[in-house]
Structures are given as C-alpha cells and as structure tokens.
Amino acid sequence: MGKRISLATAAALVLxxxxxxxxxxxxxxxxxxxxxxxxxxxxxxxxxxxxxxxGTKLMPYAWFLALEQPFxxxxxxxxxxxxxxxxxxxxxxxxxxxxxxxxGLPVGFARDExxxxxGSEEPEVVVGLTCAACHTGQIEYGRRAVRIxxxxxxxxxxxxxxxxxxxxxxxxxxxxxxxxxAQNVLARSGQPDTEETRAALHRRLGLALDRGRTEAGLxxxxxxxxxxxxxxxxxxxxxxxxxxxxxxxxxxxxxxVADAPVSYPGLWDAPWFDWVQYNGAIRQPMGRNVAxxxxxxxxxxxxxxxxxxxxxxxxxxxxxDMETVLAGPAPGGGLRAPAWPEDLLGPIDRAAAERGRVxxxxxxxxCHQPWNPATAGAATPRITMVPxxxxxxxxxxxxNFINRTATLPxxxxxxxxxxxxxxxxxxxxxxxxxxRVPERGSWTDAAGNVRPGRLEMNGNRPNxxxxxxxxxxxxxxxxxxxxxxxxxxxxxxxYQMLLPSEQRDAVFHVGSRQFDPRDVGFVTxxxxxxxxxDTALPxxxxxxxxxxxxxxxxxxxxxxxxxxxxxxLIEYLKTL
Numbered sequence: 015m016g017k018r019i020s021l022a023t024a025a026a027l028v029l030x031x032x033x034x035x036x037x038x039x040x041x042x043x044x045x046x047x048x049x050x051x052x053x054x055x056x057x058x059x060x061x062x063x064x065x066x067x068x069g070t071k072l073m074p075y076a077w078f079l080a081l082e083q084p085f086x087x088x089x090x091x092x093x094x095x096x097x098x099x100x101x102x103x104x105x106x107x108x109x110x111x112x113x114x115x116x117x118g119l120p121v122g123f124a125r126d127e128x129x130x131x132x133g134s135e136e137p138e139v140v141v142g143l144t145c146a147a148c149h150t151g152q153i154e155y156g157r158r159a160v161r162i163x164x165x166x167x168x169x170x171x172x173x174x175x176x177x178x179x180x181x182x183x184x185x186x187x188x189x190x191x192x193x194x195x196a197q198n199v200l201a202r203s204g205q206p207d208t209e210e211t212r213a214a215l216h217r218r219l220g221l222a223l224d225r226g227r228t229e230a231g232l233x234x235x236x237x238x239x240x241x242x243x244x245x246x247x248x249x250x251x252x253x254x255x256x257x258x259x260x261x262x263x264x265x266x267x268x269x270x271v272a273d274a275p276v277s278y279p280g281l282w283d284a285p286w287f288d289w290v291q292y293n294g295a296i297r298q299p300m301g302r303n304v305a306x307x308x309x310x311x312x313x314x315x316x317x318x319x320x321x322x323x324x325x326x327x328x329x330x331x332x333x334x335d336m337e338t339v340l341a342g343p344a345p346g347g348g349l350r351a352p353a354w355p356e357d358l359l360g361p362i363d364r365a366a367a368e369r370g371r372v373x374x375x376x377x378x379x380x381c382h383q384p385w386n387p388a389t390a391g392a393a394t395p396r397i398t399m400v401p402x403x404x405x406x407x408x409x410x411x412x413x414n415f416i417n418r419t420a421t422l423p424x425x426x427x428x429x430x431x432x433x434x435x436x437x438x439x440x441x442x443x444x445x446x447x448x449x450r451v452p453e454r455g456s457w458t459d460a461a462g463n464v465r466p467g468r469l470e471m472n473g474n475r476p477n478x479x480x481x482x483x484x485x486x487x488x489x490x491x492x493x494x495x496x497x498x499x500x501x502x503x504x505x506x507x508x509y510q511m512l513l514p515s516e517q518r519d520a521v522f523h524v525g526s527r528q529f530d531p532r533d534v535g536f537v538t539x540x541x542x543x544x545x546x547x548d549t550a551l552p553x554x555x556x557x558x559x560x561x562x563x564x565x566x567x568x569x570x571x572x573x574x575x576x577x578x579x580x581x582x583l584i585e586y587l588k589t590l
Contacts, residue, residue, distance in 0.1 A: 406569020
C-alpha cells in the first residue's frame with residue numbers, strides 16, 4: 015500500500031495523469047453471507063445498529079450520493095463514490111436498501127438531518143459514520159462469509175477520508191464533473207438548478223476544501239500522523255483529541271502527534287466492563303460514546319450565546335439506545351460473542367480443547383477472567399489492568415494519553431483525560447438541560463417516547479476519565495473473531511500470540527478477509543492493495559505477551575510452550 019494521498023497533492027496527481035486509489039484492493043463479493051450464531055440479536059436490531067445516527071457529519075447527504083470516484087475519466091462520468099463495490103475497497107460491508115437505509119449505503123453510514131449550512135440557520139440532510147463502521151466484522155472462507163455483529167471491521171477510515179478529499183478536489187476543479195455534481199445535488203436538495211444556485215454550491219464546496227487543506231497542511235507540516243494505520247486500525251484517542259482540543263475550538267496549538275494506532279475491539283460484553291478503551295481510560299458508557307461521536311466530527315457549538323454553548327449534533331438519545339441494545343437488560347442479555355462456525359471453518363477438536371482448558375486455567379485465567387454470559391446470571395465480566403512493565407507490549411497508546419495536555423478555551427491547561435472528561439460532560443449536560451431531563455424518574459422526548467432520567471442514561475456511573483500506565487485484559491469470549499491481535503494489531507493470528515516475539519512475523523499484510531482456521535487469523539500473504547504492516551515502525555511493536563523461558567515480567571507472561579500445547583490452547587479459545 016502506497017503513501018496516502020492528501021488534498022495538497024491531489025493537483026499533482028491530476029497533472030501527472032495518475033489515477034487515484036489504485037492501491038486499494040479489489041474485493042470479490044462472497045456467494046453467501048450468514049450471520050454468526052449465538053449473538054442474540056434480531057435482524058431488526060442489526061439493521062438499526064448499522065444505520066442509526068450518532069450525530070456525526072461527514073458531508074451533506076446529497077453531496078455523498080452525487081460524488082464520483084477519484085479517477086480521471088474526462089469527459090465521461092466516473093462511477094459513483096458511494097457504489098457498494100467501491101466502498102468495499104475501503105473495507106466497508108455492503109448493506110441492503112431499507113427504510114432506514116434508502117440508498118443502500120454500506121454498514122456504518124447513517125442518514126440524518128441536523129446542523130446548519132455555512133451562513134444560514136437551515137438544517138440539511140447529512141451523512142455520517144456510525145459505531146458499526148468500525149464495529150461490524152466479517153470473515154470469509156472461500157466463497158462463503160460470516161457476518162459478526164460488534165466484531166472489528168476491516169475498514170481503512172484514513173484511506174477513505176483521503177479519497178473523499180481527492181474526489182471533492184476533482185469535482186471542484188473540473189467543469190464537466192462539477193456540472194454533473196451540481197445537477198444531482200440540486201435535484202436531491204429540491205433547489206432550482208440555476209446559475210446562481212450552482213455558483214453558491216461551488217463556493218460552498220470551495221469552503222469545505224479550504225478547511226480540508228488547512229487541516230491536511232497542519233498535519234503534514236507537524237507530522238501529526240507518521241504511522242499509517244491501514245485496515246482495521248485507528249489512533250482513536252489521538253485523532254479524536256486533536257479534533258476536540260484543536261479543530262473544534264480553532265486552537266491548533268493543541269494538536270499532538272497521534273502515532274499509536276489500535277485495532278477496533280469487539281463490542282460484546284463491553285457495556286458491562288467497569289472501564290473501557292485499551293488503556294482502561296473511561297468509566298461511563300455515555301461519556302465513552304459521546305467522545306467517540308465527537309471524535310468522528312459531531313458538531314459542537316463552542317462560541318455564541320451562553321445558553322447555546324456546548325449544544326451539539328450528538329444524538330444522545332440514540333447513543334443511549336445503542337448502548338441498551340448492546341448491553342441488554344443484564345450481563346449476557348444483549349449482544350453476545352459469536353460461536354465458532356464449525357460448518358464453515360471445521361469442527362473443534364474437543365479432546366484438544368479440554369487439554370487447552372486446563373492450560374488456560376493455569377496460564378491465562380489470572381488476567382483473562384473466564385466469563386460465560388449463558389451461565390453468569392447477574393455477574394459482570396471482570397477486567398484486569400496489566401501494567402506496561404509486566405505485559406511488555408508497545409506502550410505508545412497508553413503513554414501518549416498519559417503525557418498529553420491541552421489548553422482549554424478558558425485558558426486552563428489540563429491533562430487529556432481531564433479535558434475530555436470536561437468536554438463530554440458539557441455536551442451531555444447541555445442536552446439534558448435543553449430537554450429538561452431529570453436526575454431520576456422519566457421524561458418524554460420530542461417523538462413522544464418516555465425515557466429514563468440522567469442517572470440511568472449515564473449507566474449509573476460518573477463520567478470519570480483516567481490515564482493508567484496499563485492495558486486491559488478482557489474476557490476472551492469470541493477472541494477467535496477479533497484478529498489481528500495485541501492492542502495495536504501487530505500479531506496476525508492466535509498461534510503467533512503464543513510464541514516468543516522473535517518467532518512472530520516481523521512484516522505481514524492486512525486487508526484480506528480470507529480466514530485461516532488453523533492459526534486463527536486472516537490470511538496475510540501480500541496481494542494487490544493490501545496494507546504492509548511493519549512491526550519495526552513506531553507504535554507497531556509486536557513484542558510482549560510472550561510465552562518464553564525465563565523470569566516473568568518485561569513481556570514474558572509464561573513458560574515457552576510446545577507446539578501441541580499451543581494447538582490445544584487454540585482449540586479451547588475457539589470454544590469461548
């Protein structure tokens with residue numbers, strides 16, 4: 015995979031006649047897609063989760079549907095950017111047309127109406143990303159596939175944003191392309207197609223590009239994102255904090271280098287964890303989800319009348335509903351981990367799995383507390399925080415958050431944890447205050463739905479943030495469906511997780527959904543468009559969590575295993 019294409023270099027690509035996005039993989043659609051067994055969700059819940067807005071704004075909805083792919087096709091039209099086949103190249107999963115998804119956008123895209131156009135107070139229909147864009151997975155074996163709700167996606171959000179920028183640039187600079195774009199946008203928006211409306215649309219597109227150029231220019235000059243994330247990874251805390259602390263309040267001095275990408279985690283059981291994020295930074299479900307929405311560009315008022323400050327586009331009601339669907343009424347009552355698909359990937363060796371169960375109890379259960387939602391009753395899954403010096407994995411994700419500070423608009427200098435705690439609390443409380451949500455009891459929303467008070471919507475937890483020098487060890491339910499491994503995705507499969515680090519792949523390729531049921535991970539052979547993962551780069555270390563002979567600590571967590579012991583453990587992990 016080549017270097018990403020920024021807005022600043024798009025003109026050079028046009029002049030040299032190079033096509034854009036040629037490094038993205040071509041994906042063949044599987045012949046069949048089955049739902050993973052045992053996840054405890056209905057089709058209605060899946061569709062709702064895939065396409066319900068959390069309040070983020072990518073661009074006007076009509077723009078997205080009218081945008082052409084960033085290929086030089088003059089004078090003919092290029093295919094639509096939003097076509098399922100092209101979106102699949104970024105790793106987004108196709109989704110059928112429905113009432114909630116009328117134009118058949120991929121999983122993870124939502125149509126919503128809110129916000130204001132530049133220079134007016136009129137709302138408009140927009141498109142934004144949902145939780146499902148990063149948290150709906152799929153594995154493929156030959157021509158068959160299994161969809162995994164709440165599993166990590168193979169989306170490359172960074173490449174997607176880059177190519178959106180290039181496509182907008184080409185639209186702005188090309189007369190015929192802009193004419194097609196304007197005709198489609200104005201028709202969808204119900205506006206007259208006149209010289210004046212086209213000129214206004216062209217000006218607005220220019221403003222959007224200017225903002226993009228400014229952000230891209232700052233990022234390039236300051237080397238803010240030196241580690242390419244690739245498929246299935248994002249430096250969520252780093253990029254999100256840059257948006258909240260710098261972009262929203264227009265305070266570029268708060269920008270910081272984000273060089274610690276992490277894999278998208280599985281979501282099952284997560285609503286019941288006492289602390290979430292890989293570094294166990296956030297306690298409250300509402301605070302976590304509002305931070306995620308803000309980090310992927312929800313709109314927040316930071317200037318204006320005092321009573322309007324902190325008003326936002328964040329869909330607090332939807333976020334509460336999403337958390338409720340994920341959590342269920344009790345531990346194990348919502349989304350559950352997927353069962354190993356024996357009909358597709360082969361049967362589990364039960365004798366080997368029993369031997370592996372014994373080993374797991376001896377070697378792993380001290381950190382990864384076993385938890386079976388089917389038999390847990392009211393018990394909640396337990397999270398163990400493992401200090402960096404013990405686990406020995408790449409420390410950047412945790413240490414970047416520990417060391418980051420920011421200056422707030424009021425002039426106070428705070429830690430990243432304190433600043434994000436305050437920012438999310440302000441947005442949450444602005445919604446509650448505007449809607450007169452009581453502390454306890456109930457209230458009625460604009461649609462006439464009776465909803466619980468603040469405490470219940472907040473998960474009965476305070477919005478508390480922290481920055482420990484540690485990573486969490488969660489229960490391993492469904493671990494087979496969450497490759498690649500370690501928090502930064504630096505180990506391609508479960509078999510290599512049980513090896514000393516020098517025996518792990520130093521370089522491998524990410525982007526294929528073809529599954530390896532023996533070693534339990536995705537196939538990593540290089541194919542056109544896949545991402546070359548180099549563990550020697552900053553933030554990409556594959557050290558730590560190693561079984562090797564020697565003293566425990568500094569990355570060694572147990573004795574070196576025989577090949578048979580590794581295979582037995584893997585068979586047991588398939589059963590979780």
